[in-house]
């Protein structure tokens with residue numbers, strides 16, 4: 001059976017080209033020839049070869065090997081990871097050794113023995129494949145080490161909505177199904193995406209995260225699909241895109257709702273065909289990824305308004321995980337505060353920190369518009385700024401203002417929502433003091449307690 005490889009023979013002598021091509025075509029899928037090395041720049045801009053067999057001397061009677069060296073350097077300049085084998089006459093082995101030092105993989109002497117030629121080509125192909133693999137790993141490593149700087153711990157949560165999320169993660173992680181995670185900012189969408197990867201059979205491979213909201217439109221294609229050197233002004237070297245790097249592992253596309261319609265179309269094509277093409281390249285590269293997407297935008301409404309493609313939505317939402325905002329699972333607030341308190345106490349070397357009881361109650365009543373990210377920052381700041389071991393509400397700077405409950409009135413006539421809002425506001429105003437809040441609300445303390453339980457405050 002023929003080995004899948006694309007080989008180019010560059011030699012000015014016709015009988016050499018023909019006999020090599022005849023022999024190698026029996027063993028490899030594509031074998032092409034070129035007599036004129038000046039065609040190399042044009043050819044290499046359009047094609048990529050697994051191996052190039054390059055003659056050392058192109059002028060009759062010339063034996064210095066100068067031409068061959070010049071063309072070798074040119075090839076490596078055009079395609080830095082090209083695999084080149086030099087074809088030398090018996091006399092110029094020394095120059096051939098120099099060529100290997102310059103970057104050729106090996107050399108064969110004329111006249112050659114077929115088995116010897118075949119063995120040399122086989123090991124050169126192997127060597128070049130592992131070089132490329134090493135390069136891919138290095139690129140993966142770069143992406144990974146920048147991701148490692150981010151603090152991702154375990155997912156904290158005991159509430160019923162979070163239990164449902166955990167069950168869903170466990171179920172879906174075992175499969176290769178595409179997952180769409182929906183939720184407000186800071187609800188832990190990326191954390192969930194990473195948990196899915198960690199619990200999946202792909203966990204010994206990479207998790208690559210791309211923030212689509214942060215990529216300028218002009219760089220989208222290169223970032224996702226990669227590029228060939230020279231395909232545009234800033235493309236100084238060949239570069240793999242995130243799809244290619246993530247192959248074998250999971251690809252997390254964050255802020256998918258921010259993609260413009262033309263970019264949605266490009267993404268859809270890649271997802272449908274399961275292959276990508278680097279900018280400026282001809283060949284398609286197959287990619288094998290588990291896709292996880294996330295957004296805080298209302299994708300279904302966007303489909304109705306024609307700002308998000310329905311076919312793309314159906315491709316990414318095989319399983320949907322909705323992350324509840326923190327204000328809808330208030331029982332998790334004290335857990336999260338304790339978690340971040342001990343984390344930051346350790347980081348800033350402060351011992352025996354705690355949160356006052358009424359402060360905890362106020363923090364529980366606060367509406368946390370920035371969700372867990374806001375809570376995490378608020379606790380970190382409080383740990384840094386507090387002068388005492390017991391943290392008070394004044395140590396916490398909250399996004400919704402010091403009275404903490406979003407002083408704007410709720411945009412609803414639903415009486416239960418209005419009542420819950422009034423109770424929270426009164427409680428915050430009086431620093432968690434039940435008697436004073438009850439008085440302001442015109443309720444007895446017992447009636448206020450009943451409402452606190454009812455609204456889970």
Ligand SMILES: Nc1ncnc2c1ncn2[C@@H]1O[C@H](COP(=O)(O)OP(=O)(O)OP(=O)(O)O)[C@@H](O)[C@H]1O
Pocket residue numbers: 151152153154155156157183184185186187188189190191192254296372373376
């Ligand atoms: N359940 C949780 N337990 C512990 N930490 C959490 C939890 N949820 C979120 N976090 C922390 O909150 C911060 C925000 O989480 P994350 O980045 O996953 O949210 P997101 O929904 O992806 O946000 P955005 O939509 O803004 O990208 C992170 O520091 C994360 O570690």
